[in-house]
Structures are given as C-alpha cells and as structure tokens.
Amino acid sequence: MTTSAARPADGLRAGDVPASPPPSAGSKKLGGVAGWVDDRTGAAGGVGYLMKKVFPDHWSFMLGEIAMYSMIVCLLSGVFLTFWFVPSAGEVVYHGSYAPLQGVTMSDAYASTVHISFDIRGGLIIRQIHHWAALMFIVAVSAHMFRVFFTGAFRKPREINWVIGCILSMLAIVEGFAGYSLPDDLLSGTGLRAAEGFMQSAPIIGSYLAYFVFDGPFPGEAIIPRLYSVHVLLIPAILIGLFTAHIVLVALQKHTQFPGPGRTNDNVVGYPVMPVYAAKAGGFFFIVFGAIALMAALVQINPIWAYGPYDPSPVTAGSQPDWYMGFADGALRITPNWFEFDILGFTLSLNIALGALLLIPVMYGVAMAYPFVERWITGDTREHHLLDRPRNAPTRTALGMWALTTYGVFMFAAGNDIIAIKFGMSINDITHFFQFGLFILPLIAFWATRRICLSLQRHDREKVLHGRESGTIIRTAQGGYFERHSGLDPYEQWTLVQHEPVAPIELEPAVDENGVARPAARKDRLRARLSHFYFRDVVNPVTPSELAAAHHDGQQHEAIEAQALSHSIEADPESASGSMHVEEGSEPEPTGGHGH
Amino acid sequence: MSDHDTPGGEVARTDGEFGATAVRLDEGHVIGDGGLPDRFENPGLEPHQQRMSDQSEAGAKRAEKQVAALFSLSIIGTIVFVVAYFALDAHAYVFIPGIGDMDYSNAVLGTALAFSLLGIGLGAVHWAKTLMPDEEIVEMRHPMRSSDAARQGVVDTMLDGAEGSQINRRPLIKYTLGGALGLFAIPLGLQLVGGLGPLPKNGLSLTYWNGPIGPDGKPHFKPLRLMRDPENTAIKVSDVTVGSVFHVQPEGLLDMDSGVLEAKAKASVLLMRLPPDTITSRKEIAWGHDGIVAYSKICTHVGCPVGLYEQNTHHLLCPCHQSTFDVTDDCRVIFGPAKRPLPQLKIAVDDEGYLIATQPFREAVGPSFWERGSA
C-alpha cells in the first residue's frame, strides 16, 4: 500500500547493495604491506570503518572542501616560496632583470620577491598560485560559513565545530594579512603603516603596543621577520591543528544532509568513501588546484614590482587591503571623526579603535554566540542532522542576510574610491551613502528576506495542496473551463512537507494558579518576546488532513484526478472518493515517533 | 525536555495527539483533521535511475574512454610543462587575446600545470560519476551522547583518581599547585613582552625636525632646510610658484646611513603655495611665507601620506580613508575619519634664499595615541 510500509524510511530499496559487502578476495592482494602495518598498529578496523563512511552529495557541501584544498595549495606553494624569499628589511640596491627598478634601493624582502617573480624560472606562477589560493581560501571559508549558517548546520551537536570554524576564519584573515605584508612593497607597507596607527589608537597602551610590535619606531627592521614567523609558523600551526579538529568532528558527527525522501535525522544517505568519495574528493583536490593554477597562469595578482618598494613618503591612489580585510578598512572609512575624544589631556581615538580593533572580535563574537542564542530562544535542545531549507527558518535566514548586508556595506565602503572613479560618482556622496546604508540597508535586507522566505513557504504549501499547473484546460459538461492541476509525486512532496511545524514559546502566566508570583518572570518574558519575534508569521507545512480537504472540498478547478496521485493518503480509495475518514486499521505512523 | 534527547524525535509539533490538531481554516477548507495523522510520512528513497553506463556496455565503454582521455590530458599537460620549463626563454612575451602581452613562460607553465591537475581531477570525478556504484548507501546515526554508564564511569574514574591523589585532603598541595600553575606562564610572557621592543618614551612626539638627540637625551634644534624628496636638493623660495606642491624631507635625512624610513615616517612634509588672500587662518599665514605653507604629510588618522593636493580647491585628500584637509584654513578636517588638523611646520627664508624650518612641529605628527596631548 505505502512505500514506507514495506520497509523503514531510512532503509534500503529492494535490490540496493547493502552497506557492507562481504570480505572480498582482494584482501589477499592488499595483504602484504597493509598486513605488515596492521600487525604493528591494528589499524584495519578503524581504516575499514573510515573507508565505509558515507558522505551525502550536494554541491554546497563542497564549499568546505574548496577551502580545505585551497589551504593545502597555500601550504604547498608557500613552502616553495620560503626557499627564495628573504624575510629581512636589510637594504639592498636592485640589479635584477626588471628594468624599471634598476638601481633602486629596497629591502631584501622586496628584492627577493621581485627576484622570485622575474628571475626564478616558474617563480611567478608559484607566487600567483599562492596569492590566488589565499584569496580563494578565504572566499571559500566565507561561502562555507554562509552555507552552514543558512541551513542551520551549526545546531546541536555541531556548535563546537561552528565555533572552531569561526576561529579558523578569523585566523585565516590574520594569516592573509601577515602574508600580504611580507613583500614590503608600497601598497602592503602602507597597510602596515595603517596597522601601526590602529595599534597606537588602543586606549592607554597604544604607543607601547606599537613600539613592542615594531620593535621601536615604525617601520623598523623587526616587523618583516616577525610577520614571517607568524605567517609561516605560528598561525599555520594553529590553523592546521584547529582544522584537524574541525575535520575529526565532521567524521565523528557524520555529515549533515538536506531533507529529502529517505533522509531522516537518524541516517546519512550518500556514497561511501571507498570508492566513490575517494575518487570524488580526491579528484576535487586536483580540480581546485588546477582551477587556481589556471587563474594564476592567466590573471595577474599583486604585481609588487609595479607598486615599488615601501617608503613612508609616497603612496598610491586606491590603497586597499586584500578583500578579506576590506570590511575593517571600510569601517574606518565611514566612521565619523567625532568619535575621537580628548579626556583630561588624553586622546581616545574611537574613530580608529572601533573599526580597527573592536570590529573583528565583535563580529566573530556575535557569530560564535549565535547558535547558543538561537537555542535559548527556540528552546530546541535536540540533535539536528537534517538541514533546514533556508526558507523554513525565515527569521534565521533574515538575520543572516542582515549580518551579511552589514558586512557588505563595510566591505564595499572600502572600495569607495574605486567605485567613485569607475562609476563617475563623488567619493563624498558614496561615503555618506554607506554611512546611512549601514543602518538602513541591513533592515531592508532583513525585512525583504523574511518576506521572501514566507512567500516561498506559502508557495510550497500551494504546490502541495493544489499540485502544479499542467497547462491542460478542461471543458466541463456545464460549459465551464478549468485547468487541470497535476499532483506532486510523494518524493517531491515530501521535501516540501518534511519540516516541523513550530510555534512560539507561550508565556506562562506571571502568577501561578494560586496567585503566587513566579520568579525570573522577566527573563521568561524576554525569551517569550524573542521567541515570538523568531517564529512570528510562521508558515507550517501542509498536514495530510489539509491535503485531503483540499482535494475533497477544493473548487473544481483545483480538483486533482485521483489517478494522478500516488501518495498513500490520496491513493486510499476512501480518501480519493471523498471520504474524510480513513480506516482505523491503516494506522498511519509518522516518521520518527512522537515527542517525548 | 531534557538536554540530551535522542535524534530523530519529531517533537515540537503544535499538538502531539491525533484528532486534536488545529488545522488552519483558511486554506484547504477543512474543519478537524478527519483522524488523519498530523505529519506526512517519509516515502523512503526515490527509485534508482540507471545511468547510460549501467544500461549498456557501450555506454560504459564510452565513459571509460572519456576518463582515459582526461587522464591522458593530464599526462600531456605534465609533459608540456617539463618541455616548456627547459625550452622557453624566461623573458619572452606572448600575445594572448583578451589579456594582451604577458610572460610567455608564466602562461604556458601555468596552463600546462592547470591541465596536468585538472585532467586528473576531472577524470577521477567523471569515473566516480559514470562507472562507480551510484546507488545511495544508508549509514545509521547514533546519538553523540555516551551512555549513562560510560559517563558515570568517567566521573568515577576521575573521582577515584582525585581520591587517590589525596588532593582534597591535602589543601597545601592543592593551593600551591594552583598558584604554581597560575604563575608559571609569567616568566615566558615577561620575556616575550619585555624583549619585544623599547618603551616609546617621547619617540612618537619627536621628528627629525627636532634635531639630533644630544648626550643629555634632549633634541637640539637647529633650523633645517627643506629638501625635495627624493632629489634631496634645497628649495629656493623663488622656486615655489602658486599652485605648486613640493614633497619635502628635512636637510640631512636622506643622507643618513640608517633609520631613513623611520625618520621619513614622521618627518615627511608637503610644501604648497597658495594665493595669500585665500588663506583664512592667521596662524597659517604667520607660520608660512608669502602664501608658502608647509604641513606634515602624515595623516592624523592612521598615518598614511596625505599626498593628494588639489590646487584649485586647496584640499588635501588622504588616499587611504579619504580624510580631507582644507589648506586654506590651517588644514582643518572637512571630511573623513581624521579628527585633528595636519600639524603645520613653521618656515622662513634663510640668507641664501632657501626655505628653512624655524621650529620643529609643535605637536606629535601622525596618528593619535593616548598620551599624545601630554607629550
């Protein structure tokens, strides 16, 4: 009768290959070396388990892999670069093959980077691979974060991994900044100059901080070797450590999956590591590396020879950091100058400190706290392995867009001078636009996203209740016309109705039935208000009875031919013939059982 | 609801019981639920669709050839790379449509490397997609939580261990250990922080214009000529015509053997000549010479060089964060995040007609810092 009555929803179809095939004859072939290792490590059990692990297929699950592989490409190409790069601010006079710099005094760091670019065979391609991979690493980390956020993958049990991911993302931008400052060219040196200004703006300790980091007055000779140590040793070590933890947790908790037929909170549906994901993920490393190599082959990045060596007196128009530091730079550009105060003869430069020192910790702090805040508001303490379709969590999706828009305003503000010349606008107008936009645009994004999510949900309901328009016009005996709607097949329908109906937490009465005031009522009130905000206007999925009613009582033009239906409920002869009652014996059992 | 519910619980429904579900009345025209369940059932996996390579051996053969072709592409890419590495002139250029002239070896080596890598990647993925099993495997999940017994076991082990160590019965050990662990990082931290750099003292407030530091630790001012940067030639007052801008370093700075960049980072100056009647600040007129004025080139925001002088509007713009200074009004900030005006350098003309600084900057140049006002 029903598909699922024959076997559990997360079970296999008839004819599907069982997950663990019997031991094969191949074990003998592998026996030699593997046996030697297993004799000494007993790794066969663990390796066998890992090789059978199942990964679900979805393009958005590869964003994290793009990040991982870009990072590996960075590590590989970075090791190459260390063989030629000289992390020293010592002065040299250039006599290499790049004519426009002949005889110019520069630092060892700059000279060696120019040397890599022009006089080491294939050096430029490695440099460009390294820089493009770094940009793609942080692009992919960000895109991966968006995916995880908007699908709710950060929910229990993955909060720890979300926090680790946030730290990884923050470290990645620091690592990027450190690396991009190393060549000591005019542009990156200007960036370091600004960074020194940021440090000076720290209340009370600013000048000490700057002198400690730069070993005296800016620029000094210490900053390049120190950044080098940070860039090639300190941060990579932490990055790799945290990244390993990140991956181990993914393996331990198994990958999340998008909702769909056969997918439940208790299973993972996909392909095993051996052979499918070994080939797909392994192959994808080569694809990512190859794509980055292609970009590096044809698109120039960071032409340090054109910027010239660093010198505190010159500067170039369009002085921007790499894109991932853009948001902090943009924040500085749009902060009004009245944020600097004189207090009893001391200077408090919040016009700098807010954007340069506070923004990054605050932004990442908010991101890291979000899973815990959402959990408190929704009161949802269960494990979640099925992802939310973003539309089914309208408030979260809208909050995410609010945050993204805020970030975007900061980031685009960092390009205000480029926007000005490319679009022939006034830099002052653009800056004012971003200053107001910082407050207005995120609200618009929030409101619009939420409305879009809700209408998409209603659209889903419509689709389930009334099927999709078939384009076939039927003429009735009475002379009327209607368009036949064809029903959804149960697999398609399931994706649209699988999410849980939700409701805001109701405020319990402030006094209990005996008239005694409850303690902590204020906290509860706040929580109820937030919960109401979170679940307001919620559109719940179609229930079987609603669908039955739509088919039975619907207007004629909505009527769906009984034979077009294959779902158990509609396929039920009684239901199709219009009865509201289903035989008691059919005992429909919702997946997963009841709440506890 | 406990904190460790098992996965899979379809809870948080509006109502847990059949028959009492509040069904919306505005959609579906229904009252009551007719005894139907309040959730749909998961229909299970979709039927498996066979691929071309599953349906016929010819399809599979074709897929095999495609995969092999991609792997061969990789081999060719590798060979091209090796040949090009030795054969190509490192400084030859090639014209590529849409890009223009570019380094020949970079284009060839990079593209060959890209094909060498992409061939393997695309081949492997295509192989996985067309020939490897494409029927989904289902793996079951288990709650992350350990069993109560396991949890209790850990707690017991820890408590037993603590008991065995007698830490709770020997407060002397407990507190001294706490103290020792709390303090041991101090020497390491102290060494690091203490050794990182010197104390700033008044370093941020002094520039090369203040003159060399004498044995008494104080700078000894002597008037310095204004020199062109980077030519390092002195500037005659007659050289500076209206509308001109000169990038200036103090006399002697560019001749130093070391510390040039550190000195430049504070001492760089911009020299401009405006029609005298456009200047509104009396101090500015007094510290200048016949419309010639000198200002610090280091932005009071975060220290970028404020080099963009618009001679028709007499505005100075910083390219980093767009702080704009009005040179006609003592470099007051008229736009952007900088708060303070650029410090002015008082200049005069010496006997030979060259411009000199008659006093150092009267305040710290460059970005703000906490004790700026007191230095």
Add this chain to the structure above:
Amino acid sequence: MNALAARRRHPAVLTVLLLVALVATGCAYAAFAPKPAQAATADADQVAQGKKLFQANCATCHGLNGEGTKTGTGDQIAGPPLAGVGAAAVDFQVGTGRMPMAAPGVQAAQGVKGAQFTQTQIDQLAAYVASLGPGPAIPAAADYDYSNADAAKGGELFRVNCAMCHNFAGSGGALTRGKYAPSLATVSPKHIYEILNTGSQAMPVFNDTNLSPDSKREIIAYIKTIHTEPSPGGLKLGSMGPVSEGLFAWVFGLALLIGFAVWLGNKSA
C-alpha cells in the same frame, strides 16, 4: 500625474527622446564646432586667427578677451582668466580635447574623440592666449624626448609626486567630490610635459623649479615603460589593486569552483 505616467509608456516616447537628443547634440556641435581657418602666415596673423577662434569657441566662459568669468556655483568651474597660463596650457587643454567644454562641470574630461581642433588651430589659439601674458611655452620635441632618460629614476619620482593621485600604474584615482585624476595610459609625452609645467584644474604645478626637465623626462620614460611593457602575470584587471582581485576571486574564481562542485554533485545521465 497619472496621465503623464501613462504617456511615459507610449511607444512614441523613445523616438521623441531620440529626436530631442539628436537636436540637442546638433545645437551643441553647431555652437562649438571649429570654424574653418586659413593657414597662418605670420605670428601676428596667427594671433589674430587665434583671437577669432577664441571669441567663437572660448569667450562664452573665458570672456571676450580671456579675462575670465565668475566661477560657477559650488564645485562647478567656469572660465578662469587666461592671462599668464601660457601656450603650453592651451596646447594641453585643447590638444587633449578637455577644452572647449560642452558645459561647466566638476571637471573637464579628456575628449573621447581627442582634440576638436586641428593642430594648426590649436597653435593659433595658443599664440593668442600667450599674447595675453607670459606663461610656459609649448615645449620643443627635444624637451620631451625621453629615449635616454632613466626610467627607474623616473619610477622613484613618479611614486613620490604622481602615484598618490594617478595610482601606482597610472590608472587614475578618485579625488574629492567627483573630481578624479585621470588615467595616464594614452597621454602623449608632450602633453605630460605640458601639464607638469602648467598644472590643470586640481593638478598642481610641477614647473622646472620643482621637477627639473631631466626629472620630467625620467617620469615620462617611466610612464611610457609601464604602459608599454607587457604584464608579466597575465590579465591586469585594470591595475586597480586588490579590489579588482577580490572581485575576480568572488565572481570568477568562486563561480568556476562552484560550477565544478555542481557537476560533481549531480547524478550522471
């Protein structure tokens, strides 16, 4: 209001707008188009011819005798006095098509179609303006011959004196309130030499007492080197620095890799 809105969708609107635009362009051209001029035979004749050209094409803003008119409102510029600007300024402004301007604006832009006058006419105009007061003369070809100049030295000068407005690669940059420093890619050596000597609009003056003629030639050599040399690493992305690189990574790089990921995640046919 509603009626107007309704008519806005009328099919004829496009045609009418096009016609209006054409007529406006024609009128503007008629107003500013060069009048045919005879070849000058003598300097005095050249000045006289120049005066005619000036009165027909420039006097609206600069006054009948080049005395200038009141500056326009706000940031708009209109007709500064021309006595003393010199022949070099005229040769630059008219030679690059900045003058005559169609209308007062924030900044006179380099002419899209180049100069609106022939070189002979420009020389006549220059001679006339030079006669109003002494100023920088049009440089001789030897002045801006950069073939023996040291481009590396020019690079150092360029970075200190030019890069803060025109960007490290001479691709241009933004100034305040809609003004901008234009790209240097297509500016001829002669025009670079002239503009350094005369200054123009927002650009300050770098006359020979500021940057020596040798320095000017070195700067020209550097600008020409960076614009003629091939880009070693490939596509330059406009030489605008990290903004265009970041945009490229997001738009092209991520799209390419997501494209591969979608292909990887899709079932094979």
